[in-house]
Amino acid sequence: MVDSATETQAEALTPRQLAVLDAVLGLMVEKGDQLTMAAVARRASCSKETLYKWFGDRDGLLTATVQWQASKVRAGNYDRQKLDALSLRDSLISFAANWLQVISSPTSIALNRLAISHAATHESNLGGIVLANGRFAIGERLRPLLEDGRATGLLDFDDAETAFRTFFGLVGRDVQIRLLLGDALKLSVTEIERDAARAADQFLALHGRAKPAPKA
Amino acid sequence: MVDSATETQAEALTPRQLAVLDAVLGLMVEKGDQLTMAAVARRASCSKETLYKWFGDRDGLLTATVQWQASKVRAGNYDRQKLDALSLRDSLISFAANWLQVISSPTSIALNRLAISHAATHESNLGGIVLANGRFAIGERLRPLLEDGRATGLLDFDDAETAFRTFFGLVGRDVQIRLLLGDALKLSVTEIERDAARAADQFLALHGRAKPAPKA
DNA sequence: CGGGAACAGTACCGTACGTTACGGTTCCGT
């Protein structure tokens, strides 16, 4: 169930249809909950009938939107390079900063709110899609780095999944839940950089073998 | 804004009214989103008119429910005892286990989903109340322990808030977001105990001075 | 015993929204 929906039919869609999905994203961010089919049609300058023809029903439209957004956030991939203590730390920081950037973006907040609301009742698995393209996708992308780090003797851990979850916690902390609940938490670029470095150093303090810079 | 709403008029309510709020909690957990006033009235065997008389409107009912639930989860207080490395670790584990228990409970999940949905549009600050009684309340309750730990020389950190956020991340990791998004994550009591101990030991590895048991 | 407050049950109203239907317009292929 991890990434079954990651790449599925993301692009059997025409540019016009993708423009509609961008309109949905825009509305989600601006209007939050008032994501009505009429509003989407108005914003996208298309008719409701077209929306239903293209996406079936409201859930279909939302699902396509989530997948479209997910396909746009494919950053932070780890290209297997020569790994030393410094490049490992850099890669960790890069992952952390990217993740913080994503979860603090208005689009991600709106999308997660929608998926969480949906998870409360509906069965159409928006939450699963968001999880697959968010939490689990980044887990899969980070795993090779962790494994390489262990293979090179730079890292020490038993289970890569557990190690990743520790990293995930050190990076995200209370940021996502606070933002989702409407806290006016602001993350500047410099704060993201600093927090990312702190998280990476803490992770290395816990799982690193040649401690690079364990300053608090 | 931290806990302005923590203790406000939690108990100007009759037992009958609290029973209504319990009905709301039950419906939230079972039916998720279908939290309609009619359903509440049916479940609580009261009339809608009574609901409106008692709680004003739907938001008032939800707000009262959130505060009622918050008043029930007052566990995990730290009683200032003599502090040594072992009792510090025990207290940390206790905090962590309690927090994991809370965020993985169906009631908390339903409540947070509701507050997050609400945060998307409405201004009536359900999200703020949940934050004040959840994330920030536990932060305030843990702070004395951290400060005492630092005063006794058992802990080392610059900023108590930052240290707490690290602890928060190590404990919660990806648990809450996965549960909110509908992931079928199960946390048994033994897993909670193990994860709580792991988080406490990791925290001590990062901020402790007399390392008690830094085993992975 | 009588009267009134409190409340259950229910009918009712207005509105918002998902979904469908339809007339009009554009555009493409033949």
Next chain:
DNA sequence: ACGGAACCGTAACGTACGGTACTGTTCCCG
């Protein structure tokens, strides 16, 4: 030029739900 498909704009329908009003019953208090 013609026919049809695609699509826009909008009206219309059905339903769900928040909120209000009304009726009848229970129960307390004098």
